[in-house]
Amino acid sequence: SDRNKSLIEKGNPHSRIKKVIGIVSGKGGVGKSLVTSMLAVIMKRRGFNVGILDADVTGPSIPKAFGIDEKAASSENGGILPVTTKGGIKVMSVNLLLENTTDPVVWRGPIISGVVKQFWNDVEWGDVDYMFVDMPPGTGDVPLTVMQSLPVNGLVVVTSPQDLVSMIVEKAVKMAAMMNKPILGIVENMAYFKCPNCNEKHNIFGESNVASLAGFYNIYETAQIPLDPQLAAKCDKEGIESFDNDYLNLLAAYIEQNA
Numbered sequence: 001s002d003r004n005k006s007l008i009e010k011g012n013p014h015s016r017i018k019k020v021i022g023i024v025s026g027k028g029g030v031g032k033s034l035v036t037s038m039l040a041v042i043m044k045r046r047g048f049n050v051g052i053l054d055a056d057v058t059g060p061s062i063p064k065a066f067g068i069d070e071k072a073a074s075s076e077n078g079g080i081l082p083v084t085t086k087g088g089i090k091v092m093s094v095n096l097l098l099e100n101t102t103d104p105v106v107w108r109g110p111i112i113s114g115v116v117k118q119f120w121n122d123v124e125w126g127d128v129d130y131m132f133v134d135m136p137p138g139t140g141d142v143p144l145t146v147m148q149s150l151p152v153n154g155l156v157v158v159t160s161p162q163d164l165v166s167m168i169v170e171k172a173v174k175m176a177a178m179m180n181k182p183i184l185g186i187v188e189n190m191a192y193f194k195c196p197n198c199n200e201k202h203n204i205f206g207e208s209n210v211a212s213l214a215g216f217y218n219i220y221e222t223a224q225i226p227l228d229p230q231l232a233a234k235c236d237k238e239g240i241e242s243f244d245n246d247y248l249n250l251l252a253a254y255i256e257q258n259a
């Protein structure tokens with residue numbers, strides 16, 4: 001691991017990566033990949049060079065969200081080339097290397113963090129202003145090791161209303177604090193439902209307490225994403241790059257100023 005550490009400190013010789021933003025969650029299925037993808041798209045729209053490193057190795061969903069159906073190729077130098085989305089975002093994910101994307105990844109923790117380090121070191125990213133890392137969910141061994149293995153500048157915590165109530169999200173927040181990683185914002189996903197007929201906001205899961213949680217932990221920026229069937233369709237098949245909402249615009253602006 002000393003060798004890996006020095007590689008990380010030296011940086012990847014094929015890449016100039018400026019800022020690394022990790023997207024974390026207390027548990028799976030809360031929309032972490034959706035938020036990673038949307039933030040990347042917004043930053044790309046703002047004119048930056050953007051990459052996505054899919055570190056959610058056992059549940060990779062970034063390639064599908066972008067409708068990528070090709071595989072990663074190796075470069076002349078023996079490195080790996082990222083796949084570029086239609087909109088110009090560079091992506092690396094286990095699913096771009098697996099022959100069969102429905103095969104389960106049954107690797108144990110140390111192998112998984114080794115793969116993530118390889119994604120950092122051996123992928124020829126080129127110039128990247130913002131690298132968004134879709135972290136493994138939860139607060140166990142794997143997310144911990146992955147978080148330690150990358151030079152993360154800041155984190156975005158993704159949560160769902162139930163998660164807020166059960167305080168699972170606080171574990172993620174505390175883990176970030178224990179590792180001295182600044183939290184740039186909390187995103188409450190599936191926060192409400194906006195009726196397409198009456199245009200009214202329905203708080204299906206009750207009043208949100210994301211603001212008080214953020215206040216308690218001195219986190220400046222919060223954002224909410226509603227349950228949105230269009231968004232589900234986009235991230236499950238059509239391609240997330242065509243979304244047209246402003247749910248995360250303020251958070252992206254905050255990241256640009258503060259990361």
Ligand code: ADP
Pocket residue numbers: 025027028029030031032033034035059061137189190225226227228229231232233235236
């Ligand atoms: P995670 O990365 O946390 O496991 P994903 O981002 O993959 O979660 O989201 C899980 C599923 O939930 C996706 O397939 C997506 O269709 C759906 N989903 C997430 N957020 C929303 C939302 N705001 N509205 C509708 N569907 C959503």
